Amino acid sequence: MTGIKTTIFLVCAAVVLLILPFFASAATARVGALFFLSLTMLTGLHVVTGLTKVISLCHVGFVGVGAYSAAIASLRFGLSPIAGIFVGTLVAACCSLLLACLTVRLEEHYLALGTLAAGEILVNIFRGTSSIAGGANGLSGVPPLRFFHIILDTPSAYYPFCVAIGLGAMVFTWRLDQGGFGRSLRAMGDEGIHLEAIGVSVSRLRVVGLTTGGALAGLAGAVSAYVDGFVGPESYGVGMSIGSLCFLVIGGLGRLEGVLLGAALASLGPELLRGLVEWQMVVVASLSLTVLVYRALQTSRRSHESFSWLSGSEMNGGRPW
């Protein structure tokens, strides 16, 4: 049922959103484009954290890998933007695959720490390699998106492209979620040992999940490099990964609809909280804490048994207090 509802919702949303730039100003189109890029990035995080249950603190780092690879591919090697997007996605996926393979033996907190270290390493590399990645100044003058002879250099022009990317990522993740792979991933978080017992390789699943998430992150990053025309190290720090995680938590961790809400917050938040721009992250953090506590209370009221990974059985399940 949820599948049908989601489809209808997505189709309606697509129609409304595609015709939006014909009525709206450039600034609105720009926010809309940002929304779809955040959506792409958050679907990746949804695959990593929502489905594979890995707290990733280097997700935005992989967005950066995608952005930098695309920018370098276009600036240094003269590749066309479309090829650059492929390169960015591929490089981010490879980095993610490498990290997933290296950290395959880690669990829970140790894994989160590993991703934290990886995130910091990535930022240090972006900032430190001034000859290749431009150091602290970043890389500017990335050419705009271009299809053969059509140049997409204004918000209304690149908006449809971002919509296509965002919806494509959304549909891809949705199919992934509904299919056998998504079910295995969900089962892995809740019942890893049982899954292993029936002959499914949990580590392989995790590696595939993390690589998929990294590829989606790289895609978002590569497109954003061409949309913004600029790539700088400050946008890809661990703090940004933490922020994205908070957006996902507010939207509802593990639910694809939550990604929509999270992306809306990420892109519209600065507009909505215009008077409170400095307080934005404080508000986001408090909101996500509230959501966490609220959902935990809800779950514990509904049942003492755990039925989602968020309620967890490991920590206090069956304790007498």
Add this chain to the structure above:
Amino acid sequence: MLGQQLANGFSTGLVYGLLALGFSLAYSTTRVVNFAHGELFAFGALLGIWLQRDGELGLLPASLLSSMVVILAASAFAYLVLWRLRSPLQRSVATIAVSLGLRDAMLLIFGSDSASFPQTRVTGTVDVFGIIVSRYSVTLIVWTVALLIAFWLILARSRLGIWMRATAQDPELAATSGIKIRNVEAGAFALSALAAAAAGLLIGPSWQVSYSSGSIVGVKAFTAAMLGGFGRLGGAVVGGILLGVTETIFAGYVSSAWKDLAVFLLLLATLIFFPRGLMATRAGRVGAG
């Protein structure tokens, strides 16, 4: 030269050890990897500076007040949020959110300038067995060692310490024996926060602490705790010293620009080759040793 660097590394390492000890303490008792540990460090330091800005409060009262605030905030967090969350992953996400919020709150309250403490009255150098060491380093070492001993005494002798160790070993058994887990968790969390704030107040005079220095310090605390084996408090101190000395020597002989990267690579390498820490034991052992 080497002796001096070793001494500097040792004093910094002791502070890392204090941080790692707090981190380990919270982890073993509450199973929370406190991702906001570094932010607590920065918050303690910045609040200390902020309280001293008019010169009305001296260093000691300001430090005490700052520590009190951090302890209260940490216990409130443990009571209001942490207790409600059941799974370790949920709890980690909560501390991740706190780190984000606290970081930006610090930016708003204390501004973006990196600050150092007004002035240290401890200047000059002393000669220790032929090594010229700044008097500040010596004071730092003395204070940190005193604090570490105090923490050890609390854990080994006090009732709260015994409760904490019991909870770490077997929460269910501890609860059935009448230990109020909620209070113990809050106590452990508060102690851990105190360690972070104290580290910030101690190292503040020599580092340019700013609202954003928390994250990197947090990672260093993780690394030190990791090197020493999670949940082993003595190990945390050893890990801290190891990290401090390695870092100082790396900065002195290889490159100071890539110093932080070296720490992260060390952390990642430790994680990859020793997935449960360098001196891993059964998880959850809190001991004096």
